[in-house]
Amino acid sequence: MKSFKIKSILLAGVLTLTTVLSACGSSSSDGGSSSDGKVTLSFLHWRGEDVKALDTIIDKFEADNPNIKVEMQTMPSDQYQSTAQAKLSDGSVGDVFASFPGSQFEALNKAGQFADLTGSDFLNNYNSDLIKAGAKDGKQLAVPYQLVYNIPIYNVKMLEKYNIKAPTNWDDFLAMCQTLKDNGVTPIAFAGADIGPGQFMNTMVMNNEPSEDIFTKVEAGDAKLTDEWWVKTLSQIKELNDKGYFQANALGTKDAAAGALFIQEKAAILASGSYQLAQNKAANPDLEQGLLAPITVGADQAKYEGVHTTTFMLAVNSKSKHQEEAKKFLAYLSQPDVATEYANATGQNVTVKDVSYSSDVMKVVESWTSKKTLFQPRFSIINADNQKAVTNSIQAVLGGSSPEDAAKEAQSIVDQNVSK
Incomplete structure (x- = not known):
């Protein structure tokens, strides 16, 4: 015109x-x-x-x-x-x-x-x-x-089919994934090539981090990614990958492909967030969905049930x-x-x-308004290069790096920005 x-x-x-x-x-x-x-x-x-x-x-x-x-x-x-x-x-x-x-x-x-x-x-x-x-x-x-609730989406009917209750600790989360895998279902569809690391890190770190301002402290030089809380988070993500709880070639999978696995009911969990509920339902009207956050600690140590973002x-x-x-x-x-x-x-x-x-x-998300949720940790990282370093460390462990080496590489980038 x-x-x-x-x-x-x-x-x-x-x-x-x-x-x-x-x-x-x-x-x-x-x-x-x-x-x-x-x-x-x-x-x-x-x-x-x-x-x-x-x-x-x-x-x-x-x-x-x-x-x-x-x-x-x-x-x-x-x-x-x-x-x-x-x-x-x-x-x-x-x-x-x-x-x-x-x-x-x-x-x-x-x-x-x-x-x-x-x-x-x-x-x-x-x-x-x-x-x-x-x-x-x-x-x-x-x-x-x-x-938005940055919490993985799960197939309600599928978990019911295998008599799986929502896990309240890390051991039960792993047991759930193993049950799904044993029944020929991909436990978690993970978009490792684009949005996956930035989304999944939030619920994975929410109960591992020592304080909700930990990334602010990292950027100020008062804490490090090489500390136990982030190395543990990377170790747990690597454990999920190494045990085959993500689909094959998770590092090379983009968002649309991961979403397709979930929509086609080939995967029980989609590592994204509530913002994808509507498009999943539109693509598969029979899909019954819920939100399920991995609890990476013991049930008595969990401070948060999930993650939210105002975006x-x-x-x-x-x-x-x-x-x-x-x-x-x-x-x-x-x-x-x-x-x-x-x-x-x-x-x-x-x-x-x-x-x-x-x-x-x-x-689906109505009940989450009354639950204990944390503002998305990734968005508390102010420097874009630091944010990329953190998500890159997740991709690094998916690619075979040790959690310690991946954390060290990410911290080296943060150190450069702290010194500026």
């Missing part, structure tokens, strides 16, 4: 009309404004699976706001983390955009990418405790929209030429009725108050 902008140029007393062709939308030279006064907002995020639901919501927003058009652009989450900042930098893309908590939020904040949302009326629609991840130095810079942090680009319109769109998404529509259409819990959950998928 193209839009045309007419410039009047007075030259040597002669009025000449020159037609200037410019790209439609937020990539236009005037930041998304057209000659008829309409504004086009660019909405940039990574949730491609939400596009259908968001298209419906955007249609209603545009009907209520006929002078504002919203164009969505999505990309895979791994690409989003590595390239979003560059795309957002000049304000031509992402008038409204999403951010991950942790290292991406910190990097975007340092770059001055967030418009200040402090004092906006729509913030009153949110559970104040659940949007703290989007606050910095007393300012609300982004609004976490989703409440999909919606923000307004400080470089946008249309911040007021962008805030109007964000305010619309923050309305309880709109958030309810989004939640039930996508299968995602949200941080907005007074939302009514009706879908079967949402009922």
